[in-house]
Amino acid sequence: MNRILFIILTFILFSCTNSPRYGSSVSSKGRMNPKSFKTMKRVPKVLTGISSYYGTDFHGKLTANGEVYDMYGLTAAHKTLPLNTIVRVTNLSNSKSLILRINDRGPYVKGRILDCSYGAAKKLGFIAQGTTKVRVEVIEVGDNKYMKHKSGS
Numbered sequence: 001m002n003r004i005l006f007i008i009l010t011f012i013l014f015s016c017t018n019s020p021r022y023g024s025s026v027s028s029k030g031r032m033n034p035k036s037f038k039t040m041k042r043v044p045k046v047l048t049g050i051s052s053y054y055g056t057d058f059h060g061k062l063t064a065n066g067e068v069y070d071m072y073g074l075t076a077a078h079k080t081l082p083l084n085t086i087v088r089v090t091n092l093s094n095s096k097s098l099i100l101r102i103n104d105r106g107p108y109v110k111g112r113i114l115d116c117s118y119g120a121a122k123k124l125g126f127i128a129q130g131t132t133k134v135r136v137e138v139i140e141v142g143d144n145k146y147m148k149h150k151s152g153s
Contacts, residue, residue: 043081047136049113051089053121063104066147070117077104077115084142089114091124092133098123102142
C-alpha cells in the first residue's frame with residue numbers, strides 16, 4: 001500500500017514541473033548554455049551613431065541570415081550584433097522610432113553603425129538625407145541562426 005502511495009505521489013510531483021522552453025539559451029536543467037552566455041555578454045544594450053539605408057541594389061538578394069532581402073521590410077544590417085536580434089532604432093533628428101530585426105551584415109562604410117532597409121529609413125524619415133544619427137537599443141538578442149532556403153526546382 002505504501003509503495004503504491006509513493007508511486008502516485010512521485011507521479012503527481014513530477015507531472016507538476018515546468019516544461020522546458022525550447023529555443024532559449026537556457027537549458028532544460030536551468031543552466032545557461034555557455035556559448036549563448038558569451039554572445040549575450042558582449043552585446044551592447046545601447047549604441048549611438050550614423051545609420052544609412054540600402055534598397056534597390058540588394059532587393060531580392062540573400063541577406064547574411066539566408067532570407068531574401070525585401071527593401072520595403074523593416075530590417076537592418078549591423079556588423080556584429082547576432083543575426084535575428086530585435087532592436088529599437090530612434091532617429092535622433094526627429095525622434096521617430098521603429099522596431100527592426102537584424103538580418104544582414106554591414107554597413108561597410110567607415111563611421112556608420114547601421115544600414116536600415118529602405119522601408120525602415122522611409123518610416124524613420126531620412127530617405128532624403130541618406131544618413132542620420134540614430135540610437136539603437138537591443139530589445140532581444142538574436143539566435144544568430146542562418147535560415148536555410150529550399151530551392152525552387
